[in-house]
Amino acid sequence: METDVTQTSQQQRPKNFIECRRVAVPVIEVLSRIGSKWTVYVIMALVTGPMRFSELKRHIEGISQKMLTATLRDLEEDGFITRKVTPTIPPRVDYELTEMGQELKGPLASIGEWAARNSGRVAEARERYATAEAERRAQAW
Amino acid sequence: METDVTQTSQQQRPKNFIECRRVAVPVIEVLSRIGSKWTVYVIMALVTGPMRFSELKRHIEGISQKMLTATLRDLEEDGFITRKVTPTIPPRVDYELTEMGQELKGPLASIGEWAARNSGRVAEARERYATAEAERRAQAW
DNA sequence: CGGAATCCTTCACGATACTG
DNA sequence: CAGTATCGTGAAGGATTCCG
Numbered sequence: 001m002e003t004d005v006t007q008t009s010q011q012q013r014p015k016n017f018i019e020c021r022r023v024a025v026p027v028i029e030v031l032s033r034i035g036s037k038w039t040v041y042v043i044m045a046l047v048t049g050p051m052r053f054s055e056l057k058r059h060i061e062g063i064s065q066k067m068l069t070a071t072l073r074d075l076e077e078d079g080f081i082t083r084k085v086t087p088t089i090p091p092r093v094d095y096e097l098t099e100m101g102q103e104l105k106g107p108l109a110s111i112g113e114w115a116a117r118n119s120g121r122v123a124e125a126r127e128r129y130a131t132a133e134a135e136r137r138a139q140a141w
Numbered sequence: 142m143e144t145d146v147t148q149t150s151q152q153q154r155p156k157n158f159i160e161c162r163r164v165a166v167p168v169i170e171v172l173s174r175i176g177s178k179w180t181v182y183v184i185m186a187l188v189t190g191p192m193r194f195s196e197l198k199r200h201i202e203g204i205s206q207k208m209l210t211a212t213l214r215d216l217e218e219d220g221f222i223t224r225k226v227t228p229t230i231p232p233r234v235d236y237e238l239t240e241m242g243q244e245l246k247g248p249l250a251s252i253g254e255w256a257a258r259n260s261g262r263v264a265e266a267r268e269r270y271a272t273a274e275a276e277r278r279a280q281a282w
Numbered sequence: 283c284g285g286a287a288t289c290c291t292t293c294a295c296g297a298t299a300c301t302g
Numbered sequence: 303c304a305g306t307a308t309c310g311t312g313a314a315g316g317a318t319t320c321c322g
Contacts, residue, residue, distance in 0.1 A: 026256035035176020079266025110251040115167035125220025
């Protein structure tokens with residue numbers, strides 16, 4: 001509990017106006033990396049073990065080769081995965097989660113649990129919003 | 142622990158090829174919403190209590206009025222925040238986290254802790270990657 | 283097989299101006 | 303004060319083609 005992002009007490013709100021940004025920046029950097037659609041698929045695929053490029057492409061249905069390459073590059077650059085080339089013919093490239101990559105499981109699972117619990121509520125909220133929106137529109141006439 | 146996203150055991154890998162997608166979709170939906178830069182700032186700002194539009198704009202330095210509006214709309218649509226209009230002159234609009242919005246604190250804190258622990262490692266990895274990249278480039282000549 | 287390079291479309295986002 | 307409307311730009315991302 002050394003880095004509590006979520007203070008609620010009132011009197012330190014002014015402090016938060018400065019603190020929040022400092023705390024938020026790394027969170028946002030992480031989120032903007034793992035928050036991309038394909039990144040999550042790649043990580044989840046590799047959680048079960050190393051995989052080749054073509055395996056990943058087949059596994060992650062719908063991804064273009066360009067995006068897979070880019071996603072893997074980014075993940076490698078940040079140290080989430082390793083890239084091992086076996087210079088045979090044809091060549092073979094295996095991707096594997098690093099230990100740091102494995103540690104992402106925790107946060108991802110945390111989000112997954114939240115999503116599993118609340119996806120229904122989100123859907124309800126959207127319906128309510130759409131209905132209210134439609135009524136508001138009808139009112140205008 | 143009812144929804145473990147991160148199985149590691151080997152023999153159920155084939156099952157994961159199907160399961161992963163089902164599990165991943167809600168995670169990705171949540172991430173693509175809260176993964177946006179401004180969304181995190183807005184949520185973190187509102188964690189300390191309700192706030193007016195102009196307060197949020199002043200607090201979240203660098204956000205354009207357009208993005209703030211759009212972000213607030215999206216969060217409202219999904220049921221993360223409520224919008225309360227007081228039709229005075231000039232008008233007053235307060236935004237507040239719903240209970241569901243408050244519950245996001247957990248996952249966000251989880252990511253925040255991970256980021257705090259690993260931001261240094263990511264920086265190192267990037268440097269290593271840049272160095273290796275430069276060497277690779279030099280090799281080409 | 284595992285990419286890189288190119289083209290092209292879409293869209294997120296910022297800047298600006300106007301409104302109830 | 304709290305927005306909406308419009309325009310312009312850059313980046314994201316798909317489709318396609320070529321390469322070691």
